[in-house]
Amino acid sequence: MPFVLKAVPQFEEHVHKFLAPSLHFQLGMEHVKGEIAGMAQKLGISRKASDGAVEAAYATQREFQRRLLEAGERAMARLEETxxxxxxxxxxxxxxxxxxxxxxxxxxxxxxxxxxxxxxxxxxxxxxxxxxxxxxxxxxxxxxxxxxxxxxxxxxxxxxxxxxxxxxxxxxxxxxxxxxxxxxxxxxxxxxxxxxxxxxxxxxxxxxxxxxxxxxxxxxxxxxxxxxxxxxx
Missing domain, CATH: 3.40.50.11900 (Rossmann fold)
Structure with missing residues (x-):
């Protein structure tokens, strides 16, 4: 974990290089965008690009969850049928x-x-x-x-x-x-x-x-x- 690594004496002079945004997903996408943008700026990535990456990640996660639930519904229907x-x-x-x-x-x-x-x-x-x-x-x-x-x-x-x-x-x-x-x-x-x-x-x-x-x-x-x-x- 980042806070553990930051406490290692050998890493003391490199603490400023750690990329450890605090992501509270229950606060929604806009919060996540803001946290990721701060990290991305250190890497020379624009706000537009980081926001786009977050939106793409959310969309991919939604699609993945949709496919999981569809598979589950098929399995449950099969069990009920048989x-x-x-x-x-x-x-x-x-x-x-x-x-x-x-x-x-x-x-x-x-x-x-x-x-x-x-x-x-x-x-x-x-x-x-x-x-x-x-x-x-x-x-x-x-x-x-x-x-x-x-x-x-x-x-x-x-x-x-x-x-x-x-x-x-x-x-x-x-x-x-x-x-x-x-x-x-x-x-x-x-x-x-x-x-x-x-x-x-x-x-x-x-x-x-x-x-x-x-x-x-x-x-x-x-x-x-x-x-x-x-x-x-």
């Missing part, structure tokens, strides 16, 4: 998408068990109320996780896996309300960067079996379960 079970993968982005942190468990659930894994960001959020669970959830990710838990509770075919990391203060708080929102037992996997996948996969198998999903996937007698096309895995 009656197959699905696993909603909840947690913070750096936990559920980083293969190094989570031992690539989501992909292994897909490849080894044919599980229909749907990550949190593939679900439409912000439309369901979490009133009654927590009326003042501070973290945006917490609100999304609670919405996902409520969505899993509303369907017999949806089940929740919560991926967390060791000593995460927000997660230790959010998990309490997530259990209430889910209504049924969920699987919490906590990673610390030191374990391998053996113990985690054993817990996943036990969870799938307790939910009746493991039996569902292997009921056709095939050594490799027939799985849904990878629309959102």
């Amino acid at each position: 009656g197959e079970p699905g696993l909603i993968l909840a947690g913070r982005g750096y936990n559920i998408y980083d293969r190094g942190i989570n031992c690539d468990i989501p992909r292994k659930l897909r490849n080894q068990y044919g599980a229909n894994v749907i990550p949190l960001d593939f679900l439409v959020t912000g439309k369901e109320s979490i009133a009654g669970l927590h009326d003042n959830m501070y973290w945006a990710s917490g609100r999304k996780i609670l919405e996902a838990a409520r969505r899993s509770a509303a369907s017999e075919n949806l089940h929740l896996i919560y991926i967390s990391n060791f000593k995460c203060g927000p997660d230790s708080y959010i998990k309490y309300f997530t259990r209430q929102a889910a209504g049924t037992p969920l699987l919490v996997l906590q990673f610390d960067g030191h374990g391998n996948d053996a113990g985690y996969m054993t817990r996943c198998e036990a969870y799938l079996d307790s939910k009746g999903i493991l039996r569902c996937y292997s009921s056709n007698g095939e050594t490799k379960p027939k799985a849904m096309p990878a629309t959102a895995s």
Whole structure:
């Protein structure tokens, strides 16, 4: 992090060269433009060019999110059509998408068990109320996780896996309300960067079996379960 590097004695004479704008995305695009413009000026980049870059970045992000949600809608529609079970993968982005942190468990659930894994960001959020669970959830990710838990509770075919990391203060708080929102037992996997996948996969198998999903996937007698096309895995 920039403030850590600035405290390194060897970097003291180079502190003025650090490019570390403070971006508060909740304040909107104009705020981001202003912060980026100040940094860009040090690099000899005009305000017009930096503003254009910010606008292009926002547009690209919107398109990316649109494609995620479309894939999620297709996956959910397929599950409803076929009656197959699905696993909603909840947690913070750096936990559920980083293969190094989570031992690539989501992909292994897909490849080894044919599980229909749907990550949190593939679900439409912000439309369901979490009133009654927590009326003042501070973290945006917490609100999304609670919405996902409520969505899993509303369907017999949806089940929740919560991926967390060791000593995460927000997660230790959010998990309490997530259990209430889910209504049924969920699987919490906590990673610390030191374990391998053996113990985690054993817990996943036990969870799938307790939910009746493991039996569902292997009921056709095939050594490799027939799985849904990878629309959102």
